[in-house]
Amino acid sequence: MSVNRRFLLARRPHGDPVPEDFAFVEQAIPVAPSGGFVVRNCYASLDPAQRGWMDDAPSYMPPIPLGDPVRATTVGIVHASDSPDYAVGDWVMGLNGLEDYSVNHAGGFTMKVDIGLVDSPSKFLSAMGAVGLTAYFGLTDVAKPQPGETLLVSGAAGAVGSAVGQIGKIMGCRVIGIAGGATKCQRLIDDYGFDVAIDYKGKSVEQLAAEIRAAAPNGADVVFENVGGEVMDAELMNLAKKARIVLCGLISEYNSPQKIGIRNLWQVLAQQATIHGYLIMDYVPRFAEGGAQMAEWMAQGRMRIDEDVQHGLENAYPAFMRLFSGANTGKLVLKIADGL
Amino acid sequence: MSVNRRFLLARRPHGDPVPEDFAFVEQAIPVAPSGGFVVRNCYASLDPAQRGWMDDAPSYMPPIPLGDPVRATTVGIVHASDSPDYAVGDWVMGLNGLEDYSVNHAGGFTMKVDIGLVDSPSKFLSAMGAVGLTAYFGLTDVAKPQPGETLLVSGAAGAVGSAVGQIGKIMGCRVIGIAGGATKCQRLIDDYGFDVAIDYKGKSVEQLAAEIRAAAPNGADVVFENVGGEVMDAELMNLAKKARIVLCGLISEYNSPQKIGIRNLWQVLAQQATIHGYLIMDYVPRFAEGGAQMAEWMAQGRMRIDEDVQHGLENAYPAFMRLFSGANTGKLVLKIADGL
Numbered sequence: 001m002s003v004n005r006r007f008l009l010a011r012r013p014h015g016d017p018v019p020e021d022f023a024f025v026e027q028a029i030p031v032a033p034s035g036g037f038v039v040r041n042c043y044a045s046l047d048p049a050q051r052g053w054m055d056d057a058p059s060y061m062p063p064i065p066l067g068d069p070v071r072a073t074t075v076g077i078v079h080a081s082d083s084p085d086y087a088v089g090d091w092v093m094g095l096n097g098l099e100d101y102s103v104n105h106a107g108g109f110t111m112k113v114d115i116g117l118v119d120s121p122s123k124f125l126s127a128m129g130a131v132g133l134t135a136y137f138g139l140t141d142v143a144k145p146q147p148g149e150t151l152l153v154s155g156a157a158g159a160v161g162s163a164v165g166q167i168g169k170i171m172g173c174r175v176i177g178i179a180g181g182a183t184k185c186q187r188l189i190d191d192y193g194f195d196v197a198i199d200y201k202g203k204s205v206e207q208l209a210a211e212i213r214a215a216a217p218n219g220a221d222v223v224f225e226n227v228g229g230e231v232m233d234a235e236l237m238n239l240a241k242k243a244r245i246v247l248c249g250l251i252s253e254y255n256s257p258q259k260i261g262i263r264n265l266w267q268v269l270a271q272q273a274t275i276h277g278y279l280i281m282d283y284v285p286r287f288a289e290g291g292a293q294m295a296e297w298m299a300q301g302r303m304r305i306d307e308d309v310q311h312g313l314e315n316a317y318p319a320f321m322r323l324f325s326g327a328n329t330g331k332l333v334l335k336i337a338d339g340l
Numbered sequence: 341m342s343v344n345r346r347f348l349l350a351r352r353p354h355g356d357p358v359p360e361d362f363a364f365v366e367q368a369i370p371v372a373p374s375g376g377f378v379v380r381n382c383y384a385s386l387d388p389a390q391r392g393w394m395d396d397a398p399s400y401m402p403p404i405p406l407g408d409p410v411r412a413t414t415v416g417i418v419h420a421s422d423s424p425d426y427a428v429g430d431w432v433m434g435l436n437g438l439e440d441y442s443v444n445h446a447g448g449f450t451m452k453v454d455i456g457l458v459d460s461p462s463k464f465l466s467a468m469g470a471v472g473l474t475a476y477f478g479l480t481d482v483a484k485p486q487p488g489e490t491l492l493v494s495g496a497a498g499a500v501g502s503a504v505g506q507i508g509k510i511m512g513c514r515v516i517g518i519a520g521g522a523t524k525c526q527r528l529i530d531d532y533g534f535d536v537a538i539d540y541k542g543k544s545v546e547q548l549a550a551e552i553r554a555a556a557p558n559g560a561d562v563v564f565e566n567v568g569g570e571v572m573d574a575e576l577m578n579l580a581k582k583a584r585i586v587l588c589g590l591i592s593e594y595n596s597p598q599k600i601g602i603r604n605l606w607q608v609l610a611q612q613a614t615i616h617g618y619l620i621m622d623y624v625p626r627f628a629e630g631g632a633q634m635a636e637w638m639a640q641g642r643m644r645i646d647e648d649v650q651h652g653l654e655n656a657y658p659a660f661m662r663l664f665s666g667a668n669t670g671k672l673v674l675k676i677a678d679g680l
Contacts, residue, residue, distance in 0.1 A: 052610075058577070059610040228605065237398070247609050263601035265568065268617040269587050270392075270399040275615040277608040 004029045006069045007098035007316040013054055016255045016324065019317055021054075022070070029079075029101050036105040037081035041074040044098055045125040046310075046320050046332040051254040060279055069097030070316070074336075075113060075124045076102075091115045093124050098316050100336060109284055117295055120307075126159060126331035127298060127305040128291040130280050135163035135224075136290045137283040138246045139171070142276050143222040147172030150216050152235055153194075155226030155251060157184035159305070159331035162192045164224045166303050169193050173222070176215050178208075178231055180326055187329070191304060200231050205263075208234035219243065219271070228252045229260045236264035239271040247277050255324055306330025344369045346409045347438035347656040353394055356595045356664065359657055361394075362410070369419075369441050376445040377421035381414040384438055385465040386650075386660050386672040391594040400619055409437030410656070414676075415453060415464045416442075431455045433464050438656050440676060449624055457635055460647075466499060466671035467638060467645040468631040470620050475503035475564075476630045477623040478586045479511070482616050483562040487512030490556050492575055493534075495566030495591060497524035499645070499671035502532045504564045506643050509533050513562070516555050518548075518571055520666055527669070531644060540571050545603075548574035559583065559611070568592045569600045576604035579611040587617050595664055646670025 003026040010023040032038050053064045053071055064071050074096040078086050085106045086092060094110035096102030104110055113124045126132055138160075145151055151168040155161040156177025165188065168175040176196040177188040185197035196215040200208050212220075212234060219240030225232055228250030239245075245268070253260040268275060283290065297303035308328040310319035313336050322328040343366040350363040372378050393404045393411055404411050414436040418426050425446045426432060434450035436442030444450055453464045466472055478500075485491055491508040495501040496517025505528065508515040516536040517528040525537035536555040540548050552560075552574060559580035565572055568590030579585075585608070593600040608615060623630065637643035648668040650659035653676050662668040 052606075058607075060581075060612065233601075241400075247605070250606050250609060253606065259603045259606055261573075261601055261603035261605045263599045265587070265601045266392075266590050266593065266599055267398075268615060269590060269619070271617060272400065272619055272622070273617045275608060277611060277613045279609070279612050282612070 002029070003027065004099055004101045005313050006100075007313060009054055009064045009066055009068060009070050011066065012056055013051075013255075015257050017051070017054065017317075017321070022317055024314065030103050032080040032082040033103055035082055036103055037083045037086045038079045039074065039076040039092055039094065039096060039102050039104055040079040041076040041096055041100060041102055041336045042338065043075050043122045043125055044096075044334045044336055045073040045129065045131070046323060046334055047073075047131070048249055048251045048254050048323055050320070060281065069099045069102075072096060072098050073109070073125060073130055074102065075121045075129075086112070091121065093129065098313065098334070100313065109281070111287065122307055122309060122333045122335070123305075125333050126307050127163070127294045127303070131159045131331050132163050132294050132305060133283060133287055133290040134248060134280045135160050135167055136294060137280065137286065138224065138248055138278050139164055139167050139222075141283070142278050143224065143244045143246050145171055145173050145222045148174070149221035150174045150176065150218065150240070151222045151224065152176045152178070152212065152216065152220035152238070153224045153226075154178045154231050154235065155249065156188050156194065156197070157329070158226060160248060161224070161226050162188070162330075163303070163305060165192050165194045170297065170302060176212070176220070178212075178227070178235075184329075191306070200234075205230045205233045209237040212238045222246070224248060226251060228262070232262050233264045236262060236267040239267055239273050241271050243271055243273040245273060245275045247275050251323075308332045309335055311335050342369070343367065344439055344441045345653050346440075347653060349394055349404045349406055349408060349410050351406065352396055353391075353595075355597050357391070357394065357657075357661065362657055364654065370443050372420040372422040373443055373445075374422055376443055377423045377426045378419045379414065379416040379432055379434065379436060379442050379444055380419040381416040381436055381440060381442055381676045382678065383415050383462045383465055384436075384674045384676055385413040385469065385471070386663060386674055387413075387471070388589055388591045388594050388663055390660070391664075400621070409439045409442075412436060412438050413449070413465060413470055414442065415461045415469075426452070431461065433469065438653065438674070440653065449621070451627065462647055462649060462673045462675070463645075465673050466647050467503070467634045467643065471499045471671050472503050472634050472645055473623060473627055473630040474588060474620045475500050475507055476634060477620065477626065478564065478588055478618050479504055479507050479562075481623070482618050483564065483584045483586050485511055485513050485562045488514070489561035490514045490516065490558070490580070491562045491564065492516050492518070492552065492556065492560035492578070493564045493566075494518045494571050494575065495589065496528050496534065496537070497669065498566060500588060501564070501566050502528070502670070503643070503645060505532050505534045510637065510642060516552070516560070518552075518567070518575075524669075531646070540574075545570045545573045549577040552578045562586070564588060566591060568602070572602050573604045576602060576607040579607055579613050581611050583611055583613040585613060585615045587615050591663075648672045649675055651675050
């Protein structure tokens, strides 16, 4: 590879991203900046949060500047370095871009990773990365479920949701998952050990609320929310008193120009529930701790994290859109290079 | 008074309550039940929460049964007693009904009150009652603002909101109030010492959000929410990072058959904010503590709680509707009898 291929944000999407919102260009491979280094990206994480970063709106992170590559967490190898902390050949995880080579610096979200712990570097983008650890810290540190409590997970067949359900089972919860379609629901039971799987597709809020009620007559003590919108409205009608809602994602509305929100907020008041807006970034200093626990559970066969590996930077757009079509099963990653 | 006049819920209102939803009847004065007592109600509290109790919907309290008097907190005098804890002539506060005489028992929300502390028994329905103490505990115990933080209060000219703002100032916050109309906004500044008053009337969510942003460029650290709907959506666009939202009331939608909710929930996620569904009931055991603090502030001239006293049980309906027309200024109470 003698050039740097880059998948740029060319304009801000309106609703569903279309191919014209992006540009695929070739540039020279960057040189290491003073004190920094250049990463050869091997795997990139494709996440719903990226859609939010494409909007020009106040958020926890600045919007992706137009003309910049689409921001992505990647794992890769240091290609050139002027940093005393990172040597050529080191494996690193960091917030980079959908491109062959990214400029990075020590600090922030950037860290070295021990590739010997895993069967594929992509694991640092799934089980041992932001996705698995979003599930881990969101459940163990924010919701803090007690054994015997009922945990309700939306987007349950997704990368975060399936990990949340499995951790909930390890913690002794009764776990109910909501997913779209019979195939995904079957996977919740067969692959991830959920107690109950509920298919939201084709159901009104009232119908979905009634199905949840049948599965959890005393309500949910913990809701791990990845979806928002009508799914969340149905969940809100089934809160146990003082329920804790971990608001982790709102994938139902990321492509919606008009934000949807929730109608049944009044139930949060009536049930004295709490909604915790939750981002993984505060837990970056504890990634080693969480990753070790996830690795132990995987080694014990108690934790299964599926990956949906798409291939080639040139396929960045169709790969990314799999997040919104429901096509992906497991954590979606884009393989950019072998790196070995 | 030789009969018990009662203001009954005759059918469940659809949207705004109409006179036909209620019935005004006369019955015999009840006798003290075994172990219980009968209260001669002197003042009754009229609150937005009563509208919620009229609906047949899951909530923190069972719906008011059809044919029962409209549930209300009252303060009154024990008229007859079979209780070892309550003697005839004792002043009591409790969850009773809009009627001359109510049957009650020791326990729960029922407590004796020291009428010597106040200039009118109605104070136990305002500053020293659920309203003043909703403000007190919601701010001091749930939101826990730090000196120098920005506090944003909706429904700021209302009974709870005006107390919240004053307590916020005592705690060293910069206090911004949102209210409807120039007169109410002027009262926020002149009577309650708010730093900024914003009139929401006739403004879009975007316009209101921009006005809040001008007053709080770094966002609100604490939001005390009494209104919901579009007012709350505008507030949500102005959250400081890790803002705490005390969800105390949703008066904008209590008469709405379709719940409104919020559209800008995504900002709770983006700013890592927390929404606390908050009801005063958990704090009943601490009412004496909170009441003493409120009484001290009132005696020092640092706390002003206005009352809007309406007269006569026969006026229960028009008095109640003042809550929703914006006509009331200060805590709305209905005087039923002198009691002296």
